[in-house]
Amino acid sequence: MKIGCICGAVIVDQTDYLAYKAHLVADQDWEDFAESSQSLGEFDQSFVRHCYQCTSCGRLYVDDHERRLVSFVPETTGAQLTLRSIKGAQWKAPLIGTWTIEPIADQPKGSLFCQGADGIAEQYGTWEALEQAYFALFYRLKGLGLLRSALLRKDGTAIHLWPGENH
Ligand SMILES: [Zn+2]
Structure with missing residues (x-):
């Protein structure tokens, strides 16, 4: 999957472990997600949405509840790799x-x-x-x-x- 950012850069999602991608579960879904994942023995992907950050301009792209990407511009410049590992x-x-x-x-x-x-x-x-x-x-x-x-x-x-x- 590729996302054409408004700034002209392309966000590529074709491998694992991307430093500019995150998986998002709504707080309203969190308990249902945790329960269903436990009973299924694997993550219930139906609750999982995705988030991407453009590494060029820092824009954040978030899947809304209908899985349409909505973009957000950072308040400060240079806010890079916000979605990277907590480690x-x-x-x-x-x-x-x-x-x-x-x-x-x-x-x-x-x-x-x-x-x-x-x-x-x-x-x-x-x-x-x-x-x-x-x-x-x-x-x-x-x-x-x-x-x-x-x-x-x-x-x-x-x-x-x-x-x-x-x-
Ligand atoms: Zn961009």
Whole structure:
């Protein structure tokens, strides 16, 4: 899903763990949401609406009760990432390394992606360089307690997966 902001920027919602998106449950729905989620054993998504913030102008887009986006302009400028994790810079991020032997168009063969505190999106031309950078970052972030999960894939095959399947 993509939202064209009034300022001209585009808000993209195509992956998980977005720092500019939040899930909203109305106070009037909160108890029903909690009860139904408990009895279902999973979140009752029918109560959940979404909120987005434009990272360019700071505008907030909120789903109303009919799931129509309503926009709000911040009182102060520079109010960025209002909707990010309450853990702030301590948020545990997933790390993903991908090696593709035959990438499409002008995509890189190797890419390393992590949207944690430092936010990394790097490209690599050789498998060795990608592998080295992946493990260096893996051990650094794991040591700092900033890692949620890690996956290194080489042409579709998982080379490294953390935590392992028996955790
Ligand atoms: Zn905007």
